[in-house]
Each structure stands twice: as structure tokens, then as C-alpha cells.
Amino acid sequence: MKIAMVTSEANPFVKSGGLADVTFSLSKELVIIGEEVAIFMPLYKSIATSHGDKLQLISEFDVSMSWRRQHAKIYRTYHEGIIYYFVQNDYYFLRDNLYGYGDDIERFAFFTIAVRNAFKALGFKADVVHLHDWQPGMLPVLIKEQNKNDPFFNNFQFVLTIHNPAFKGIFDKYFLNNYYELSDELYDSGMVRFENAVSTLKSAIIYSQKIATVSYTHRDELLASNSEHGLSSVLELRRNDFVGIINGIDYAEFNPKADKAIKYVYNGVNVSKGKEENKRALLNHFNLEYRGQPVFGLVSRLTWQKGIRLITAKTDFLIKNGASLIILGAGEKELEQQIEWLRSQYSDNIGIYIGYSSELAHLIYAGSDFFLMPSLFEPCGIGQMIAQRYGTLPIVRYTGGLKDTINGYNGYNLETANGIGFEYFDEEGMQYGLDLALRLYQDKEALLTIRRNAMKLDRTWKKSALEYIKLYQSLLGV
Incomplete structure (x- = not known):
């Protein structure tokens, strides 16, 4: 044709x-x-x-x-x-x-x-x-x-x-x-x-x-x-x-087994080692201390549609529960300023890059444990599929393509889960997703299983x- x-x-x-x-x-x-x-x-x-x-x-x-x-x-x-x-x-x-x-x-x-x-x-x-x-x-x-x-x-x-x-x-x-x-x-x-x-x-x-x-x-x-x-x-x-x-997604560009933008290449077999090494590199990039903590990543346009306000509303909760937050993106000035303010309040636990860097985006996908994508609407979404490719579990609101690509862990579907999802676009929904992520992070065996589930998915073009x-x-x- x-x-x-x-x-x-x-x-x-x-x-x-x-x-x-x-x-x-x-x-x-x-x-x-x-x-x-x-x-x-x-x-x-x-x-x-x-x-x-x-x-x-x-x-x-x-x-x-x-x-x-x-x-x-x-x-x-x-x-x-x-x-x-x-x-x-x-x-x-x-x-x-x-x-x-x-x-x-x-x-x-x-x-x-x-x-x-x-x-x-x-x-x-x-x-x-x-x-x-x-x-x-x-x-x-x-x-x-x-x-x-x-x-x-x-x-x-x-x-x-x-x-x-x-x-x-x-x-x-x-x-x-x-x-x-x-x-x-x-x-x-x-x-x-x-x-x-x-x-x-x-x-x-x-x-x-x-x-x-x-x-x-x-x-x-x-x-x-x-x-x-x-x-x-x-x-x-x-x-x-x-x-x-x-x-x-482009499997040549997003390939944890050969990605030159990340610190340590890996596959489903050595994903735990790969994630930890890249987490260290990611935290070091922002001069943050590595304490074995869960890292939540965000690569996004900073707009209301992407659920950024749900994330900022729960940042204090994440930090108080020992997590670190890494944000890469640009967009609405009010949201950019709000995120800058959060960094000033939690400078030991938040890394921010206002703008876009492809190399840093790759490191966030590889070095984060969870990827935040609580969108109000999302026709398809690419970030959640890239995250899965790197064994980083997306936390999404079920809408559009996010609903079609994420089988959320609920405690009973360990063999098929490949991320975390919630239904309602509100702080309670966001809280549910973060609570589940923090519990899952403590269960290393379950975390490894779901990471591997995500990495096995066929997201090729x-x-x-x-x-x-x-x-x-x-x-x-x-």
C-alpha cells in the first residue's frame, strides 16, 4: 500500500x-x-x-x-x-x-x-x-x-x-x-x-x-x-x-538492556540490581541521599489534566513515609511555582527539573520504583508504557489508555498485575494508590513479580x- x-x-x-x-x-x-x-x-x-x-x-x-x-x-x-x-x-x-x-x-x-x-x-x-x-x-x-x-x-x-x-x-x-x-x-x-x-x-x-x-x-x-x-x-x-x-512505544529508544542514558543496564532477570543502581544514580544527580527508600518519579507536562495537584497534595504524606519524589517537566506557571515551593520545603527528598531532558527522563524511568500518572483524562498515554518497560510500576487513574494498559495490583492478582490503579480523580483515589505502593515496596518478592510482569508486556509498535x-x-x- x-x-x-x-x-x-x-x-x-x-x-x-x-x-x-x-x-x-x-x-x-x-x-x-x-x-x-x-x-x-x-x-x-x-x-x-x-x-x-x-x-x-x-x-x-x-x-x-x-x-x-x-x-x-x-x-x-x-x-x-x-x-x-x-x-x-x-x-x-x-x-x-x-x-x-x-x-x-x-x-x-x-x-x-x-x-x-x-x-x-x-x-x-x-x-x-x-x-x-x-x-x-x-x-x-x-x-x-x-x-x-x-x-x-x-x-x-x-x-x-x-x-x-x-x-x-x-x-x-x-x-x-x-x-x-x-x-x-x-x-x-x-x-x-x-x-x-x-x-x-x-x-x-x-x-x-x-x-x-x-x-x-x-x-x-x-x-x-x-x-x-x-x-x-x-x-x-x-x-x-x-x-x-x-x-x-519505540523499543529501540526505550530499552533497559542497552540504554546509554542510564547508569546500569538490566533485564527481567537482574531487574532488582538494575533498579537499585539506577536509583542511586538518579538520587545522586539531584544531590539526594540514598537510604534504600522508595522513589516516585514523574515525567510530564505540568498541567491540570495530568493530575499534578493530586500529587502536590500528597507530597507531604510521601515524604513523611520516607519516600523521595523526582519531577521532570514544564507547563503551567502556577504548578511550576508550587513544585518549586515543595522543593524548598523538602529539599532533602525532592528533585526537580523544570524543562525537559531526554537523558534525565530515561534515568527517571530506570531509577524510580513507581511512576505517577493520575490523569483526569488520557487518550492513550506513553509514559506508563515506558515505565513498565523499565520495571517501574505506574500509579494511574483508570481513564482512556491508562485503563487499557494497566492491570492494577489489588492484593489478589499478583500473577497478572503490572501496575497500580484507582478509579476516582480525587485525593482519596491518589491516597489509595500511594498506600498500596508503599505496602508493596515492603514486600520485595511481590514487587519483583509485578516488575517482571510489566517488563514482559508487548508494547511494540x-x-x-x-x-x-x-x-x-x-x-x-x-
């Missing part, structure tokens, strides 16, 4: 979050299996600066956006068997950040139209066009409405993956024609209308042949009538075409990629 991934970000060229990991890792696995994959994405300033010498200009053309005439250049490079096509336009993309501008809707309207035009300019007749989130959401609308009589596009099939339903690409109906040169009839008929505006995400849900999200439980949550994301009525129309497929291939094939009659 010939597959076009259309995304706003992808490793190894640019990343702001998990979307970049997913688009690259899924594409890489599909190539390994034998599919032809190309990733279409914007040429941001950071890419031009860091990788410009690796890019080859292969096409250029004008892009019409109502009264606007912009120019697009298409650059190509290859990485891990994947073809990357970058859409260049300095007016829209030669900026310091990926997102967060007042004209983001216009920027990605240009990108979407340019990708449609690039398909034909490059002669790229995709079997499947796989869209990721809201940014390219209008692509199937454009092709099905404006190119329906063009035989070049006759056999294009569209799949949408919803990674973050909180962002829906909302804009006033005026710009339906002003950006995309589409008729207001699409709004009036309800095809692209969402809450008295246009939504690129809703449009993609309606116009794509298949829709996926990144876990089974998150699919059910999005379909629920009380879903906070407000997409249930739209997705209900497509229920039979809507699936959940859990993300994988191959399983996910095969599910996507099955989805693609259902569209192609294979």
Missing part, C-alpha cells in the same frame, strides 16, 4: 508532544512491515535551521486561498525508510514556535491546500491518506468536494486518528470560503458545522471513511453522551467506522501497525 501520513509534526525533525512520536513510530513500523509511507508536514523554522542541508527541493506551485496567492515549495528527504515531504512557506512557517499564533487556522488551511496540490504535482497517488488531529482535517473535504471529478483522486481513501480531541480547529463560517474556497452550503447542511462554527476535526470525522483514536477506552469515552469533549453526537453517526487502536493495516485494507477490499 501507498500511505500518506499528513501531520503537523513528526520525529525526528520536530516535536511538541506525543503526536510527533506516534506519526514517526507508526510510519517506521509500517515501512518495516513492507508498506510505502510518506509523511507530509510543514517546513518549520527549526527544521530549516537544523536539517536544511539534507532537504531537496522537488516541486513548487502557487496556492490559491480566495483572494490570497501564496507560494509553496516542496522539499524531500528520507529517514528510516520513510519519505518526508515538507511544505515550505516562510510567511506561515518561518516562526519560532509550531503553534500558538492568532492565524493558526489560516496557516494550516494553507498547509492542507498545499498538500492536496502536492499530491498531484508529485504524482503521489495514495491508497490511504492518514490524517492526524485537526490541522489537516479539511483535506478530505477539499478532495471530495473540489476534486470529485478528477480521476487522479478517485481512489483516495481517508483515515483520521484523533489524538487530542480538546483541539477541534474551530473557525467562523466566513473563512470556509475565504480560506478554502468551499461553499457555505457545507455549513448550512451541517456537514462541517459544529457549535455554530466550522470545525476541521468534525469535518474530518464526517468525510473520512474510517476514524480511530488511540485506545479502546478512549473511544468509548468519546462516544459517551456526557463526554467533556462534545464530540459524542458526531461520532455516534460514525460509530461503526470508529475504532480504538492503542499506541506503541508492530501490534498497533498491524491493526492499522487491517483498517486500511478494509477500505481497499483486500
Whole structure:
């Protein structure tokens, strides 16, 4: 199959979050299996600066956006068997950040139209066009409405993956024609209308042949009538075409048996030794004393959604029970300041790094005993699966992908447990998880069994990629 991934970000060229990991890792696995994959994405300033010498200009053309005439250049490079096509336009993309501008809707309207035009300019007749989130959401609308009589596009099939339903690409109906040169009839008929505006995400849900999200439980949550994301009525129309497929993790990057970022490599056989050696190194990194204590780690964006307030509310409890807490992340200033204050109060037991460091993240995964992830909502989650790979037991709230990937220890399921979980997003739930973790830490035999359970899990991308291939094939009659 010939597959076009259309995304706003992808490793190894640019990343702001998990979307970049997913688009690259899924594409890489599909190539390994034998599919032809190309990733279409914007040429941001950071890419031009860091990788410009690796890019080859292969096409250029004008892009019409109502009264606007912009120019697009298409650059190509290859990485891990994947073809990357970058859409260049300095007016829209030669900026310091990926997102967060007042004209983001216009920027990605240009990108979407340019990708449609690039398909034909490059002669790229995709079997499947796989869209990721809201940014390219209008692509199937454009092709099905404006190119329906063009035989070049006759056999294009569209799949949408919803990674973050909180962002829906909302804009006033005026710009339906002003950006995309589409008729207001699409709004009036309800095809692209969402809450008295246009939504690129809703449009993609309606116009794509298949829709996926990144876990089974998150699919059910999005379909629920009380879903906070407000997409249930739209997705209900497509229920039979809507699936959940859990993300994988990159086993080459996250491998305790060969990880150069950790102090002591290990496997399931010598996991106890490996954890202790890496714990010593982790504590030493923050100038904290090693006392044989349990270490609770956190690698996360510091936002309300991630349950950071539940963690800060229970920090005093953890410290008084002899534990240490290591936090890596950045986000909401108020939460950053609260965490800094906690370090000032418990400087002998808390290590904090505000920002991100891949090397330190690996050491936290390897050196912690427990990994904190008490999210309010979590479509899939990657951190809990990485933690399991390193034998670090996740403490999660059961939601979305966390519910699908964690079999929480309850005292009776030692042979199958691979973490700790609780139901309710409140301090009592968090307390339950921490109490259970502290008790489990004292039972070294049980702790070792659950660590090994976690490390045996198959979280590779191959399983996910095969599910996507099955989805693609259902569209192609294979």
C-alpha cells in the first residue's frame, strides 16, 4: 500500500508532544512491515535551521486561498525508510514556535491546500491518506468536494486518528470560503458545522471513511453522551467506522538492556540490581541521599489534566513515609511555582527539573520504583508504557489508555498485575494508590513479580501497525 501520513509534526525533525512520536513510530513500523509511507508536514523554522542541508527541493506551485496567492515549495528527504515531504512557506512557517499564533487556522488551511496540490504535482497517488488531529482535517473535504471529478483522486481513501480531541480547529463560517474556497452550503447542511462554527476535526470525522483514536477506552469515552469533549453526537453517526487502536512505544529508544542514558543496564532477570543502581544514580544527580527508600518519579507536562495537584497534595504524606519524589517537566506557571515551593520545603527528598531532558527522563524511568500518572483524562498515554518497560510500576487513574494498559495490583492478582490503579480523580483515589505502593515496596518478592510482569508486556509498535493495516485494507477490499 501507498500511505500518506499528513501531520503537523513528526520525529525526528520536530516535536511538541506525543503526536510527533506516534506519526514517526507508526510510519517506521509500517515501512518495516513492507508498506510505502510518506509523511507530509510543514517546513518549520527549526527544521530549516537544523536539517536544511539534507532537504531537496522537488516541486513548487502557487496556492490559491480566495483572494490570497501564496507560494509553496516542496522539499524531500528520507529517514528510516520513510519519505518526508515538507511544505515550505516562510510567511506561515518561518516562526519560532509550531503553534500558538492568532492565524493558526489560516496557516494550516494553507498547509492542507498545499498538500492536496502536492499530491498531484508529485504524482503521489495514495491508497490511504492518514490524517492526524485537526490541522489537516479539511483535506478530505477539499478532495471530495473540489476534486470529485478528477480521476487522479478517485481512489483516495481517508483515515483520521484523533489524538487530542480538546483541539477541534474551530473557525467562523466566513473563512470556509475565504480560506478554502468551499461553499457555505457545507455549513448550512451541517456537514462541517459544529457549535455554530466550522470545525476541521468534525469535518474530518464526517468525510473520512474510517476514524480511530488511540485506545479502546478512549473511544468509548468519546462516544459517551456526557463526554467533556462534545464530540459524542458526531461520532455516534460514525460509530461503526470508529475504532480504538492503542499506541506503541519505540523499543529501540526505550530499552533497559542497552540504554546509554542510564547508569546500569538490566533485564527481567537482574531487574532488582538494575533498579537499585539506577536509583542511586538518579538520587545522586539531584544531590539526594540514598537510604534504600522508595522513589516516585514523574515525567510530564505540568498541567491540570495530568493530575499534578493530586500529587502536590500528597507530597507531604510521601515524604513523611520516607519516600523521595523526582519531577521532570514544564507547563503551567502556577504548578511550576508550587513544585518549586515543595522543593524548598523538602529539599532533602525532592528533585526537580523544570524543562525537559531526554537523558534525565530515561534515568527517571530506570531509577524510580513507581511512576505517577493520575490523569483526569488520557487518550492513550506513553509514559506508563515506558515505565513498565523499565520495571517501574505506574500509579494511574483508570481513564482512556491508562485503563487499557494497566492491570492494577489489588492484593489478589499478583500473577497478572503490572501496575497500580484507582478509579476516582480525587485525593482519596491518589491516597489509595500511594498506600498500596508503599505496602508493596515492603514486600520485595511481590514487587519483583509485578516488575517482571510489566517488563514482559508487548508494547511494540508492530501490534498497533498491524491493526492499522487491517483498517486500511478494509477500505481497499483486500
